[in-house]
Amino acid sequence: MDAQMAFLIGGGIPALLGLVFWSVGFFMTKGKKAWINTKGIVIDNFRASGDDNLRPIFQFEDNKGVLYEVKSKVGQRPSIKVGTQVPVLYDPKDPSRAVIDTWLQSGRGFLLFGNIWIGIGAAVLLIGFFMTA
Template identity: 40%
Template sequence: MSDAALAPVLAAGIPALLGTVFLTIGIVRTRMMRGWTRTTGVVVDRRTGRADRGMTSIYPTFQWQDERGEVHQHTSSVKQSLGPSPGTAVPVLYDPQRPSRGAIDTFVQGGRIFVYIGAGLLVVALVALVLVSSIVISL
């Protein structure tokens, strides 16, 4: 494959691959929680971890009560640079089949941000493919 033919593949391929990964994560996460029950919980702790560029990563631990009145607790698997402080009320989605399985229902924690980032990267890939292809063809 010539360098001229390889340019559109590289220019569009990298954002397309990343976009597909992000979109898949977002779709899987949002679909997983589609039939879950909505309630309000409270952040009880936040576990911190090491992050890039000196910022602290926060994994909030939150509690909620299911329909039967049982209290459940979970530490989020999605880290945030700025997380809610202990004592903060948060919207929670939990699985009615397995009430101990829950997630904070926010744009980031719910996975919707991954859908938008993935879709945006796929648009970038398409634009890159069209632009680089048109430049290569005009040469």
């Protein structure tokens, strides 16, 4: 394997991996700027089929005082302990659409992780370009 191919693989794989994580984070955070912040509480955890991570179930009240219960779409380990107060973001047009507003649950962690891997991949590709040119 020549040096150009090594740099292409060494930089391309992390960049592609980063792009996948960044895309997941982008779609998880898309459109949530108009959502409302409130506080909620984790009332339980559940395990989706085929998933080793626990997903929190949380309750919160919207700005009209209506109580909602939401199962998170994001599993994590360790799980958020039952009884923990958590920041919540919810869609004012449909409060049943809500997320726990932490870096992992909201998708911001996917964006960060994706950006890091894209940066590593880009750096390796640039180094390879200048070293083999």
